[in-house]
Amino acid sequence: MSPQYWLMKSEPETFSYSDLEREGWTHWDGVRNYQARNNLSAMNVGDFALIYHSVSDKQVVGIAQITKAAYPDPTDTTGKWVAVKVEPVQRLNTPVTLEQIKTTPRLAEMPLVKQARLSVMPISETDFHAILALGDTRLEAKV
Numbered sequence: 001m002s003p004q005y006w007l008m009k010s011e012p013e014t015f016s017y018s019d020l021e022r023e024g025w026t027h028w029d030g031v032r033n034y035q036a037r038n039n040l041s042a043m044n045v046g047d048f049a050l051i052y053h054s055v056s057d058k059q060v061v062g063i064a065q066i067t068k069a070a071y072p073d074p075t076d077t078t079g080k081w082v083a084v085k086v087e088p089v090q091r092l093n094t095p096v097t098l099e100q101i102k103t104t105p106r107l108a109e110m111p112l113v114k115q116a117r118l119s120v121m122p123i124s125e126t127d128f129h130a131i132l133a134l135g136d137t138r139l140e141a142k143v
Contacts (some may be wrong), residue, residue: 005128006039006049007112008064009119013023017051017062029073029083036120040082042069048139049086050131052112052125059095060131062087063139092135100134107131
């Protein structure tokens with residue numbers, strides 16, 4: 001089965017891509033939006049996610065891989081929310097800013113542009129590779 005592609009947002013002051021690299025993996029938890037939860041639930045082991053620093057940086061900074069599919073969010077006491085396990089794959093050689101994404105015609109319809117507040121969103125394989133190209137990065141991980 002071919003991997004799916006995602007974009008996951010994190011505030012770098014709370015949890016940055018550097019934190020993910022240092023820790024080696026994390027529960028992607030704390031998501032409290034139903035559409036984002038449904039997106040987490042649709043993830044499979046082996047899927048790739050672009051990690052986007054929201055709020056201050058507003059840029060895609062790295063690639064992560066889903067290493068455990070949806071399971072109960074350990075920070076949730078209601079049983080309604082899920083988490084996935086992610087591991088760092090590689091940092092983009094050059095971060096790709098939201099402004100670059102917005103001004104690149106082939107990326108203008110991305111959920112990041114159209115649904116700016118959504119924290120976990122699917123993206124197409126084409127958009128994933130277009131962002132890597134903007135970041136002067138080739139995926140070196142196993143697919």
